[in-house]
Amino acid sequence: MRRSRAFIPTTKEAPSDATLPSHQFLVRGGFINQQGSGLYNFLPLGKIVLEKIRAIVKEELDKAGCNEVQLSFITPMSLWQRSGRSQTMGKEMLRIKDRHENSFVLSPTNEEAIVELVKNRVTSYKDLPINLYQINTKFRDEARPRYGLLRGREFLMKDGYSFHASEDDMIREFHLMQDTYKKIFTRLGLDFRVVEADSGAIGGSGSREFHVLADSGEDTLVVCESCEYGANIETLYEDEKKIEELKERSYEDLQTQDLDDRCSCGAKLSFKKGIEVGHIFQLGTKYSKALEANFNDENGRAKAFEMATFGIGVSRLVAAVIEQNHDKDGCVWTKSTTPYMVNILVSNIKDDEQVKLGEDLYSKLLDSSVEVILDDRKERFGFKMKDAELIGFVYTIIIGKELSNGIVEIYDRKTKVKTSVEASNVFAKIMELI
Amino acid sequence: MRRSRAFIPTTKEAPSDATLPSHQFLVRGGFINQQGSGLYNFLPLGKIVLEKIRAIVKEELDKAGCNEVQLSFITPMSLWQRSGRSQTMGKEMLRIKDRHENSFVLSPTNEEAIVELVKNRVTSYKDLPINLYQINTKFRDEARPRYGLLRGREFLMKDGYSFHASEDDMIREFHLMQDTYKKIFTRLGLDFRVVEADSGAIGGSGSREFHVLADSGEDTLVVCESCEYGANIETLYEDEKKIEELKERSYEDLQTQDLDDRCSCGAKLSFKKGIEVGHIFQLGTKYSKALEANFNDENGRAKAFEMATFGIGVSRLVAAVIEQNHDKDGCVWTKSTTPYMVNILVSNIKDDEQVKLGEDLYSKLLDSSVEVILDDRKERFGFKMKDAELIGFVYTIIIGKELSNGIVEIYDRKTKVKTSVEASNVFAKIMELI
Numbered sequence: 001m002r003r004s005r006a007f008i009p010t011t012k013e014a015p016s017d018a019t020l021p022s023h024q025f026l027v028r029g030g031f032i033n034q035q036g037s038g039l040y041n042f043l044p045l046g047k048i049v050l051e052k053i054r055a056i057v058k059e060e061l062d063k064a065g066c067n068e069v070q071l072s073f074i075t076p077m078s079l080w081q082r083s084g085r086s087q088t089m090g091k092e093m094l095r096i097k098d099r100h101e102n103s104f105v106l107s108p109t110n111e112e113a114i115v116e117l118v119k120n121r122v123t124s125y126k127d128l129p130i131n132l133y134q135i136n137t138k139f140r141d142e143a144r145p146r147y148g149l150l151r152g153r154e155f156l157m158k159d160g161y162s163f164h165a166s167e168d169d170m171i172r173e174f175h176l177m178q179d180t181y182k183k184i185f186t187r188l189g190l191d192f193r194v195v196e197a198d199s200g201a202i203g204g205s206g207s208r209e210f211h212v213l214a215d216s217g218e219d220t221l222v223v224c225e226s227c228e229y230g231a232n233i234e235t236l237y238e239d240e241k242k243i244e245e246l247k248e249r250s251y252e253d254l255q256t257q258d259l260d261d262r263c264s265c266g267a268k269l270s271f272k273k274g275i276e277v278g279h280i281f282q283l284g285t286k287y288s289k290a291l292e293a294n295f296n297d298e299n300g301r302a303k304a305f306e307m308a309t310f311g312i313g314v315s316r317l318v319a320a321v322i323e324q325n326h327d328k329d330g331c332v333w334t335k336s337t338t339p340y341m342v343n344i345l346v347s348n349i350k351d352d353e354q355v356k357l358g359e360d361l362y363s364k365l366l367d368s369s370v371e372v373i374l375d376d377r378k379e380r381f382g383f384k385m386k387d388a389e390l391i392g393f394v395y396t397i398i399i400g401k402e403l404s405n406g407i408v409e410i411y412d413r414k415t416k417v418k419t420s421v422e423a424s425n426v427f428a429k430i431m432e433l434i
Numbered sequence: 435m436r437r438s439r440a441f442i443p444t445t446k447e448a449p450s451d452a453t454l455p456s457h458q459f460l461v462r463g464g465f466i467n468q469q470g471s472g473l474y475n476f477l478p479l480g481k482i483v484l485e486k487i488r489a490i491v492k493e494e495l496d497k498a499g500c501n502e503v504q505l506s507f508i509t510p511m512s513l514w515q516r517s518g519r520s521q522t523m524g525k526e527m528l529r530i531k532d533r534h535e536n537s538f539v540l541s542p543t544n545e546e547a548i549v550e551l552v553k554n555r556v557t558s559y560k561d562l563p564i565n566l567y568q569i570n571t572k573f574r575d576e577a578r579p580r581y582g583l584l585r586g587r588e589f590l591m592k593d594g595y596s597f598h599a600s601e602d603d604m605i606r607e608f609h610l611m612q613d614t615y616k617k618i619f620t621r622l623g624l625d626f627r628v629v630e631a632d633s634g635a636i637g638g639s640g641s642r643e644f645h646v647l648a649d650s651g652e653d654t655l656v657v658c659e660s661c662e663y664g665a666n667i668e669t670l671y672e673d674e675k676k677i678e679e680l681k682e683r684s685y686e687d688l689q690t691q692d693l694d695d696r697c698s699c700g701a702k703l704s705f706k707k708g709i710e711v712g713h714i715f716q717l718g719t720k721y722s723k724a725l726e727a728n729f730n731d732e733n734g735r736a737k738a739f740e741m742a743t744f745g746i747g748v749s750r751l752v753a754a755v756i757e758q759n760h761d762k763d764g765c766v767w768t769k770s771t772t773p774y775m776v777n778i779l780v781s782n783i784k785d786d787e788q789v790k791l792g793e794d795l796y797s798k799l800l801d802s803s804v805e806v807i808l809d810d811r812k813e814r815f816g817f818k819m820k821d822a823e824l825i826g827f828v829y830t831i832i833i834g835k836e837l838s839n840g841i842v843e844i845y846d847r848k849t850k851v852k853t854s855v856e857a858s859n860v861f862a863k864i865m866e867l868i
Binding site: 007070143 | 439440441443467469470471473474475476477478480481482484499501502503504505506507508509510525528530532533536538540547551552555556560564566571573575577587588812
């Protein structure tokens with residue numbers, strides 16, 4: 001992509017209500033903009049990041065044997081009446097009426113729709129297990145949407161649902177999905193923890209949350225400093241007052257707090273803040289019983305499907321990456337989430353030699369299928385460099401005055417280190433790094 | 435994909451209201467199912483086809499220099515009030531209220547949102563032209579949703595919008611998009627026509643429709659039998675009664691009708707039926723003026739953006755492919771839209787030799803990145819073959835009794851011809867064909 005032809009409206013001004021770094025930098029970097037309260041547009045850079053995350057989620061789920069579907073976003077109210085959730089779900093579930101005064105719901109989740117889909121279409125234990133997922137728009141009418149993509153109303157979610165002939169098989173799939181989720185968050189380059197969780201309103205027993213560790217996280221976690229153990233304080237402690245007191249303390253403050261308890265592995269435990277980006281539940285037969293969804297077992301007897309459900313906040317992850325990876329100057333994307341891996345910054349667009357090298361590198365990197373953007377704008381070096389830092393491309397090749405001595409620089413956004421490289425060698429060097 | 439692990443609920447029963455082949459076969463083949471009136475779920479096979487079409491649309495648009503975005507589906511009513519369309523658009527535009535009684539719209543199209551996005555972010559002629567598009571959910575509250583995916587209420591649409599400093603440049607982009615759309619429909623393997631069109635409710639002058647030719651099409655076209663010329667009868671004739679009379683006649687009936695007029699190229703004209711799958715408009719300054727979206731020209735004077743808009747019915751195309759390509763037994767997918775290119779049908783799952791060849795071919799084709807499905811179900815040959823015809827995979831490798839003589843068959847869904855091939859040669863042969 002040529003920067004001069006791209007729509008990347010960076011700006012110095014953050015929205016007045018943007019208290020979190022991801023909210024500020026994603027808007028300032030031209031990734032997203034607010035369309036209305038809790039409603040966001042993804043601009044070209046934001047859309048690229050979103051699609052990269054979506055692709056990784058899809059790849060790992062497909063490898064694990066899941067089948068992708070796409071359920072309608074508008075769902076008939078009758079679905080929600082049959083399960084009883086038309087009564088139990090609050091105002092977050094937005095009810096609407098069509099031109100004929102029929103009632104519908106903007107899907108906040110899709111257990112009912114998926115059970116109705118599988119019911120009568122999967123009738124024998126021989127056809128089980130199946131695991132269906134979608135990566136699709138959801139809407140939850142939050143009372144106070146805030147924090148940009150972290151607590152929006154319209155968002156992109158991966159929701160998966162599995163169907164089994166036995167509880168054992170459901171638990172096997174639960175663990176397979178736990179491993180698959182770990183692969184996904186590892187590939188995204190995130191520092192995360194899998195924690196024991198309160199299963200909350202979805203119901204059922206057995207539940208794990210996946211948290212991206214970040215100072216600004218809404219959730220407070222207790223994690224082991226040695227092994228994989230972690231728990232949400234809301235599950236760990238019974239004392240409501242203690243939970244409230246801990247939730248109100250800042251990340252810095254919590255770091256000074258010693259935990260008396262030790263992990264079962266013997267190591268020290270400490271407090272962390274986390275952003276929930278995934279949640280997996282063992283649902284059991286809650287929805288299959290409510291919706292009378294049965295299959296025939298080996299003996300020809302009708303039994304309700306054992307189910308589990310698996311969620312990932314896909315658009316939320318765009319923000320979570322930045323909450324964990326940023327500095328005062330802007331975004332620091334991981335290699336698997338960066339909108340472009342290499343930014344070629346031509347310092348002086350009137351210098352023919354600089355332009356020629358920029359164009360050469362641009363063609364060669366494109367030919368090598370590297371995600372590259374050429375900053376060919378008629379702007380000052382400082383302005384372009386600030387833009388590169390704000391947006392957070394992993395590497396920027398700076399083609400500047402030193403080119404007359406055959407030297408260019410490779411700037412590493414994360415470390416902020418500039419390394420001088422011979423111009424003749426820069427292509428090989430960048431191919432090594434990426 | 436192994437058929438035994440896939441969720442492909444084929445059925446003999448078509449919905450009672452399904453009058454069109456695409457509606458019948460897409461439901462019967464396990465591609466889609468109805469969630470509610472005009473609301474469809476895409477099951478795994480339908481989702482694969484949808485994503486293949488989406489990918490081709492995206493690839494060609496990106497090559498032509500367009501930038502992908504994703505606008506929020508729920509849009510504030512204030513947007514539509516500013517353009518005046520809150521008054522002029524009818525009941526197809528569904529208005530909803532959130533928990534705070536604020537008014538929103540389920541986006542039926544997105545001219546307003548895109549103009550608001552570009553306004554104040556693109557301020558100089560130097561930043562023009564830009565062409566932004568999205569492939570996103572739309573909702574139109576049709577009074578009588580019907581014909582499956584062809585006239586649904588929730589659907590997937592590609593909507594693109596371009597911004598220019600002059601009318602000339604807008605017209606240049608209009609022609610570029612016309613060429614790009616031709617590439618897209620050609621790559622999809624469709625027989626289509628670009629026709630002069632009535633610009634209807636969107637406004638502006640200069641408009642082309644892209645029609646997939648199919649006996650069941652809703653639109654009646656006059657097309658040249660030699661050159662590229664085509665026109666929608668609604669644009670071509672002024673006599674309303676003549677138009678109505680022609681619209682009511684069936685495809686077969688229209689074929690008997692001689693047209694006195696000749697094309698400007700001299701060749702004969704004839705009537706065809708078409709399904710509209712794309713539409714491009716020269717909008718001019720209609721929306722930019724209404725929403726006061728200006729840029730500064732070379733002389734520093736504020737001018738309203740010249741705009742054009744470009745739509746493709748992405749989910750509609752899934753049905754259009756089948757309206758044009760089917761027979762009495764089911765779907766006949768084109769090579770670029772088939773859910774799987776090769777179906778390996780193991781006739782007798784208890785025959786070790788058949789199973790072994792099936793598994794070998796499956797691995798080798800997967801390793802060669804061929805989209806392949808292995809029908810490893812414990813079902814009779816006839817049942818599996820009927821399924822293959824209904825679904826419409828381009829090729830089916832039939833591994834049957836003749837394998838004991840070293841022979842298998844390749845079945846071509848389109849021609850229905852079975853060709854005997856030596857088992858040792860079938861991999862090479864199929865790689866040649868695809």
